[in-house]
Amino acid sequence: MRAELPDERGKKRASGESRKPRSSRIRIIGLGNGMRGDDAVGLLVAHRLRQEIGDRVDVIEAEMAGVDLVELMKGANVAILVDAARSGQAAGTIHRLDGSAGSISAPIFPRSSHAIGTADALELARAMGVLPATVIVYGVEVENTExxxxxxxxxxxxxxxxxxxxxxxCEACRA
Structure with a gap:
């Protein structure tokens, strides 16, 4: 069963569809797989944010992003990523990490559904010189990704x- 999200007109659309990045100072990227339970958390958060602040920031729902995450971040001044996390803490625990300060813990963001993990993609972007000046990574501890x-x-x-x-x-980054 694929997670289906209503689009702005109330119709259903698959959570994997995303909009092409526009030139936005702030870009929010929700990562996940809409067919794998809690792994859809990034997609669901991104969808909600599009409804709430999508007119002021760029919001992308990226299903199975992997190395494509580097391209999705390119050109943004601020990137805020949301992904499923597995560090062993209780499901629903929220992690907020500063991805621009240095490496984040790769084990929190496993590679299983994105080919390479979020931490790996950030390091690749850093090595390529395309990492946004500010990168905030939210990881939500998941329970079930079957x-x-x-x-x-x-x-x-x-x-x-x-x-x-x-x-x-987003408000703090605009100040």
């Missing part, structure tokens, strides 16, 4: 909290 499973209640409970934190980050 194909066809729904979002767990632990992850569903923190979606709005992540959205709120990212809205605050």
């Amino acid at each position: 194909v066809g499973r729904p979002l767990s209640s632990a992850v569903a409970k923190v979606l709005e909290q992540v959205v709120g934190r990212i809205v605050q980050d």
